[in-house]
Amino acid sequence: MIAEIGQFALILALVIAIIQGTLPLAGAALNRAQWVAVAKPAARGQFLFVIIAFLCLMHAYVTSDFSVANVAHNSHTLKPLLYKISGVWGNHEGSMVLWVTILALFGLAVAEFGTGLPPTLRARVLSIQGLIGVAFLAFILFTSNPFLRLDPAPLEGNGLNPILQDPGLAFHPPFLYLGYVGFSMAFSFAVAALIEGRVDPAWARWVRPWTLAAWCALTIGIALGSWWAYYELGWGGWWFWDPVENASFIPWLIGTALLHSAVVVEKRDALKSWTILLAILAFSMSLLGTFLVRSGVLTSVHAFASDPERGVFILGLLVFVIGGSLTLYAIRAPQLKGGGLFAPISREGALVLNNLLLTTGAAVVLLGTLYPLILDAFGGGKVSVGPPFFNATFVPLMVPVMLAAIVGAMLSWKRADIGAVFSRLKIAFYITLIAISVTAWFAGSLRDVLAAGGIGIAAWMIVGSALEIAERIALFKGPISNSWRRAIGLPRSAWGMAIAHGAVGIMVAGITASSAWRVEKIQLMAPGDVITVSGYSLKFEGAKPIKGPNYHGERGLFTVTKNGKAVTTLTPEKREYPAERSQTTEAGILTMVSGDLYAVLGDKSKNPAKGGASWSTRIYFNPLVAWIWVGAILMACGGLVSLTDRRHRIGAPKTARKPAKKAADPQPGPVSA
Amino acid sequence: MTRKRRRLNFIILGLLTLGVAAALVLTALEDKIVFFYSPTDIVTKKQIPTNQQVRVGGLVKEGTWKKPTNDLTHRFTVTDLRHNIPISYKGIIPDIFREGQGVVVLGKLQADGNFQADEVLAKHDEKYMPPEVAEALKKSGKWKQTEDAK
Numbered sequence: 122m123i124a125e126i127g128q129f130a131l132i133l134a135l136v137i138a139i140i141q142g143t144l145p146l147a148g149a150a151l152n153r154a155q156w157v158a159v160a161k162p163a164a165r166g167q168f169l170f171v172i173i174a175f176l177c178l179m180h181a182y183v184t185s186d187f188s189v190a191n192v193a194h195n196s197h198t199l200k201p202l203l204y205k206i207s208g209v210w211g212n213h214e215g216s217m218v219l220w221v222t223i224l225a226l227f228g229l230a231v232a233e234f235g236t237g238l239p240p241t242l243r244a245r246v247l248s249i250q251g252l253i254g255v256a257f258l259a260f261i262l263f264t265s266n267p268f269l270r271l272d273p274a275p276l277e278g279n280g281l282n283p284i285l286q287d288p289g290l291a292f293h294p295p296f297l298y299l300g301y302v303g304f305s306m307a308f309s310f311a312v313a314a315l316i317e318g319r320v321d322p323a324w325a326r327w328v329r330p331w332t333l334a335a336w337c338a339l340t341i342g343i344a345l346g347s348w349w350a351y352y353e354l355g356w357g358g359w360w361f362w363d364p365v366e367n368a369s370f371i372p373w374l375i376g377t378a379l380l381h382s383a384v385v386v387e388k389r390d391a392l393k394s395w396t397i398l399l400a401i402l403a404f405s406m407s408l409l410g411t412f413l414v415r416s417g418v419l420t421s422v423h424a425f426a427s428d429p430e431r432g433v434f435i436l437g438l439l440v441f442v443i444g445g446s447l448t449l450y451a452i453r454a455p456q457l458k459g460g461g462l463f464a465p466i467s468r469e470g471a472l473v474l475n476n477l478l479l480t481t482g483a484a485v486v487l488l489g490t491l492y493p494l495i496l497d498a499f500g501g502g503k504v505s506v507g508p509p510f511f512n513a514t515f516v517p518l519m520v521p522v523m524l525a526a527i528v529g530a531m532l533s534w535k536r537a538d539i540g541a542v543f544s545r546l547k548i549a550f551y552i553t554l555i556a557i558s559v560t561a562w563f564a565g566s567l568r569d570v571l572a573a574g575g576i577g578i579a580a581w582m583i584v585g586s587a588l589e590i591a592e593r594i595a596l597f598k599g600p601i602s603n604s605w606r607r608a609i610g611l612p613r614s615a616w617g618m619a620i621a622h623g624a625v626g627i628m629v630a631g632i633t634a635s636s637a638w639r640v641e642k643i644q645l646m647a648p649g650d651v652i653t654v655s656g657y658s659l660k661f662e663g664a665k666p667i668k669g670p671n672y673h674g675e676r677g678l679f680t681v682t683k684n685g686k687a688v689t690t691l692t693p694e695k696r697e698y699p700a701e702r703s704q705t706t707e708a709g710i711l712t713m714v715s716g717d718l719y720a721v722l723g724d725k726s727k728n729p730a731k732g733g734a735s736w737s738t739r740i741y742f743n744p745l746v747a748w749i750w751v752g753a754i755l756m757a758c759g760g761l762v763s764l765t766d767r768r769h770r771i772g773a774p775k776t777a778r779k780p781a782k783k784a785a786d787p788q789p790g791p792v793s794a
Numbered sequence: 795m796t797r798k799r800r801r802l803n804f805i806i807l808g809l810l811t812l813g814v815a816a817a818l819v820l821t822a823l824e825d826k827i828v829f830f831y832s833p834t835d836i837v838t839k840k841q842i843p844t845n846q847q848v849r850v851g852g853l854v855k856e857g858t859w860k861k862p863t864n865d866l867t868h869r870f871t872v873t874d875l876r877h878n879i880p881i882s883y884k885g886i887i888p889d890i891f892r893e894g895q896g897v898v899v900l901g902k903l904q905a906d907g908n909f910q911a912d913e914v915l916a917k918h919d920e921k922y923m924p925p926e927v928a929e930a931l932k933k934s935g936k937w938k939q940t941e942d943a944k
Binding site for chain 1: 797800803804807808811812814815818819821822823826827828829830831849861862865866884885886887889890926929
C-alpha cells in the first residue's frame, strides 16, 4: 500500500513538473501574470509529492518490505538501521529518487526565498527546474521504478553490498547530489537569463550563493568518497583517477571556475557570457557524470551492474540539455554586452587566468576519461587511461593556478601594480624557497625534487593566504585591538577566500607527501613477528574470530611501539557477509598529524614451520595523508564562511520578513568591496 | 585598452593554454595509456610488448587459484575459454576475487608467456562483469556458455 502511494506521488510530481515546466515559461513570454504565478505553488507541490515518494521508499527500507523488488534486491533484515536508511540511495533507483528530491528541494528554495527576484526571472528559473524535474521523473518512472512489486515476496533480501555499509559512504551520495543538483540552480538561472537576454550584477549576486552552496556540498561529497576509498578498499590509496571519480571531479573543476567568474560579473559587470557558459557547462558535466556512472559505458573500479536502456535515456537527456542550452547560448550570448574594461594585470585578469586553466584542466580530465570510449569506437583497441596520464597532464596545469591564486587575490580590480604585490609577498616567497630547499635537502632523487616543488606550492598557498589576511587587518602594525576590530569588520567573503586558498595549500602538502614518501610493506607474519615501518614497530599478536550483527570474520591485533614506548594497537579486520556472500577488508588505521599508520590483514595460510598459521599483512605509512581531507573540509568551510557574507544576505529579503532575524541582523551597510 | 584589444589578449592567452594542454595530452597519450588484451590476443598475436604494462582480462579458471604458502605469490589462470594465460601476483588479493568470475589484471607479459601482475582489479559488485571481459568472451564465442553455466 505504502509503495503504491509512493508510486502515485511520483506520477503526480511528474504531472506537476510538466505544468511547472511549461505554464510559467509561456506566461513570462506572453505576459500573463496568472500563468507566471503558477510557478510558486507548482514548485511547492512538486516538492511535496517527491518527498512523499522518498519517504515511502524509506519506509519500505526501514520496515524491510521485501514485496518491493528494490528493497528485496538491496536490503536485509539484519542490516543496522543506518544502512537500511542509506540503502535507499545505495542503489540506482533509490539514488535517482534522492536526485529528484534534492532537485525539488532547490526548486522550493527558489520559490520560497526568491521573493526578491524579478517575477518573470523567478518564473523562468522555476520552469527550467520543472523541465529538469520532468526529465528525471520520467526517467525514474519509465526505466528505474523503485516501487515495483515482487510476487511472491521473498522472506529475506539480498542485502546491500557490504563495502557500502559504511558511515562515510552513507553520506557520500547525498552530498555529491547536493552538489550536482545544486549546479542545476546555476544552470536554470543561466538559461532564464539567456531567455530574458539580460545579465547584470544582481543576477550574479543571486547565482553565486547557490553555486557556492553546491560547490561546498560537492567538495564534501568528493572528500567523503575519497576518504571512504582510502580506509575501506584497503589499498591505502585515496584517488585513482577512475572514471567514476573523474565524473564528480570535472563538475567540481568547472564549478570552481564558475565561482570565480561569477565574482567578476558581480563586482565588475564583465565576463557575463563566459559565466553563463560555465553555468551551463557545470550542470552539463554533472549530467554527464550521472550518465557515466549509471550507464556503465566505462570500466571503473567503482562500477556497478547497470542497464543499457537507462544509458540511452540519460544520453538522450544529455544531448537535449547540452545541445539545447548551448544552442540558446549561441543565439543569445552575443547580445550580452560586457561592462567594465580591465587591463591584463588586474584582479579580473587573474580570474580569467584561473578560469582558463581550470576549464582546460577539466577538459583534460574529461578527455582522459572518455579517451578509451573514443578509441574503442574508432576500432583503436581497448585501452585504459590511468594515473600516469593525469599526473602528466592535469598536474602541470594546476601548478600555475595555485601560484597565481595568491598573487591574484592581492591585485586590485581594473588595473594593478604587480611589482607592489610581489614586494608585499616577499615573506611568502622566502618561506616557499626555504620549504623547497629543506625538503630537497632531506631527499635526493628526481621524484623528491618534484615533491619539494609540491611542498613549496603548499607553503606558498598557506603563507600567502595568511599574509593577505594579516595585511588587511594590519596585524603587527598597531595595537592588537585595532587588528581585532578590523578582523571582525573584514568581509566574510575575504575570510572565505583566504581560508579556502590556505586549505588548498594544506591539501597539496598532503597529496605531495603521501604520494612521494609513502612506505609500503607486504609480508607473511606469524603471531609474534615484528615489522618496522617508518620508525614504528608493529608486533603481530595473532588474529581471532569475531562476530558482528550481519557478518563474521577475523580480527588481527598489532601492538605498535616507537622507540620502545607503546603507541597504540591496530585491529584490522577481514569480514565475511553471508547474506551478500562477500568479503570486506577493514584496515586498522592510526591517524597522526605526521601521517597514517595503516595495517591490512590478508589471507591466512598454513605455516608448519612457525607452528600453525600465518597471515599475509600489508603495512603502510602514508605521510601527511590526513591533511588531504582536512584541507578539503577547510575548503568547504571557506565556502560556507563566504556564503554568510553580508552582501549575499542583502539579496535575500526573506530574512527581512522574519522579525526575529531582522533584529539580530545588522543594518545592510554599503556593499563591501 | 579597447574592447577589441582586450578580446585579442584573451584569445591569445586561451590559445596558449590550449596549446600547452594539447602538447601535454599528446605526449601523455603516446606512452601513458595501457592497452587491453584477451588471452586469445596474447596467444595468437605475437607482438605484445613485454617491456610495457598491459591489461589482461577474462575469467579466473576454476581450480587454478593457488594461494601462497610461504611467499605472497598467488597463481591463477585467466581464460577466455579458448586460450589460457598463467598469472602470478605477489600481494594481497582483493576481497571479491573468486574462481569462475571475471577479472582484469594489470602488469607485464614475461618472455616465457607468463604474466606478472602488479595489480588485480576486482569490482565492488559481484554481479558486475568487466566490459572488456564480456567482449573477450564474446569474441572467443564462449559468451553463451558462461551465461548458461550460471
